[in-house]
Amino acid sequence: MAEIIAGVGTSHVPAVGAAIDHAKGDQPYWAPFFDKIAPAREWMAQAKPDVCIVVFNDHASAFSLELIPTFALGVAQTFQPADEGYGPRGVPAAEGHPQLAWHLAESLILDEFDITIANKMPIDHGCTVPLSVMYDQPEAWPCKVIPLCVNVIQYPAPTGNRCYNLGKAIRRAIDSWPGDERVAILGTGGMSHQLQGERAGLVNVDFDLAFMDRLVSDPAGQAQVDHTEYLREAGSEGIELVMWLIMRGALDEQVREVYRAHHVPTSNTSNGLIILENAANDPITAPLTEAA
Amino acid sequence: MNADSPERAPSDREPREYDDIPGTYVFDGQHSRLGYALNMFCMSLNEADNRDAFAADPGGYLDRFDLTAEQRAAIEERKWLEMLQLGGNIYYTFKLAIFDGLSMQQVGASMSGVTFEEFSQMMIDGGRSADGNRYQHEWDGN
Numbered sequence A: 001m002a003e004i005i006a007g008v009g010t011s012h013v014p015a016v017g018a019a020i021d022h023a024k025g026d027q028p029y030w031a032p033f034f035d036k037i038a039p040a041r042e043w044m045a046q047a048k049p050d051v052c053i054v055v056f057n058d059h060a061s062a063f064s065l066e067l068i069p070t071f072a073l074g075v076a077q078t079f080q081p082a083d084e085g086y087g088p089r090g091v092p093a094a095e096g097h098p099q100l101a102w103h104l105a106e107s108l109i110l111d112e113f114d115i116t117i118a119n120k121m122p123i124d125h126g127c128t129v130p131l132s133v134m135y136d137q138p139e140a141w142p143c144k145v146i147p148l149c150v151n152v153i154q155y156p157a158p159t160g161n162r163c164y165n166l167g168k169a170i171r172r173a174i175d176s177w178p179g180d181e182r183v184a185i186l187g188t189g190g191m192s193h194q195l196q197g198e199r200a201g202l203v204n205v206d207f208d209l210a211f212m213d214r215l216v217s218d219p220a221g222q223a224q225v226d227h228t229e230y231l232r233e234a235g236s237e238g239i240e241l242v243m244w245l246i247m248r249g250a251l252d253e254q255v256r257e258v259y260r261a262h263h264v265p266t267s268n269t270s271n272g273l274i275i276l277e278n279a280a281n282d283p284i285t286a287p288l289t290e291a292a
Numbered sequence B: 001m002n003a004d005s006p007e008r009a010p011s012d013r014e015p016r017e018y019d020d021i022p023g024t025y026v027f028d029g030q031h032s033r034l035g036y037a038l039n040m041f042c043m044s045l046n047e048a049d050n051r052d053a054f055a056a057d058p059g060g061y062l063d064r065f066d067l068t069a070e071q072r073a074a075i076e077e078r079k080w081l082e083m084l085q086l087g088g089n090i091y092y093t094f095k096l097a098i099f100d101g102l103s104m105q106q107v108g109a110s111m112s113g114v115t116f117e118e119f120s121q122m123m124i125d126g127g128r129s130a131d132g133n134r135y136q137h138e139w140d141g142n
């Protein structure tokens, strides 16, 4: 059967994508950040998942206020990079996995998660930047991609608990798929940041680090944190962190934290990355450490 | 024209727990309803043809959208904070900033009333602390 091999939590900041696209990684502003994510790329190169389920949110790209699905699962053969106003990012289109995606859709809906099915869904920075973070600039993405788009822009986003339970349902779906795919799940967005209003620029490192701690050891507890606490403590756009709970729900109760990075700032955002493997499985790589 | 009042603090919903977060415009249903046309104008700039049309004739292009006079003025004068107060959402209004060639830090500086240099230095120094910025009462009387 197919297997969830790991979960990755990562921010999906557009400026990071632009830094990669325009080869700014060596600049003093960016070099410390890229040094911190280098071990994660090394892990990804060794883990080689066949499929990445990328949990992300659309930022007024594929969906507008005309239609606001809480959860939309991409079942297409191909997902094109969206034009967010600059012209599309110059990154490869993502190849989907329609058979597995349709299985996920069927399994989730029969499991009482009434997701929206998307046959056409251009992917914006929410989905493409995590791929760039993990894979840098390949000719083609080395994995198939199943995008799962979550509404976190129009209040209310789904609760943390709903997200956590959706992750568990995704796990049941993968476990029941007869193929032999090795699947990674990426929960993206965050960490603390506020783009809007007079409070723009809010960063709360204590919140971010506590979130990562609890994601590892007490996800059910973290799933009880309500929207107002995210809004107040992590900033109005920090609510994106509920998407990391979908990733966490797809893993075993006991996980091994194999890597963590945290960096302030990337543009207006506190940037975090975490890699989790199921504790019961053998480690995928030798221990990872940040380059000195 | 849109019959809704563009005023903030809409009277037709109960107070919310998050209303006392300072300098923050939670994009809830009320906000979304006020800002629908404004946000849909911004969204339209995702398409290159629309960007060209807006560049060629800004006034004529804005006529296509059911904006209030206040919203239209805020757009024309690029009042980024006021657009939020009139129902805008930052991910939508940022489309207009992209059209203008602005970065999120430039817009962040404008909304928070500082220069780009000050804003960008604040971020390098670790961002705006949550301490002192959680509740409206912490901002009042300063």
Ligand SMILES: [Fe+2]
Pocket: A012, A057, A059, A126, A189, A190, A240
């Ligand atoms: Fe985002």
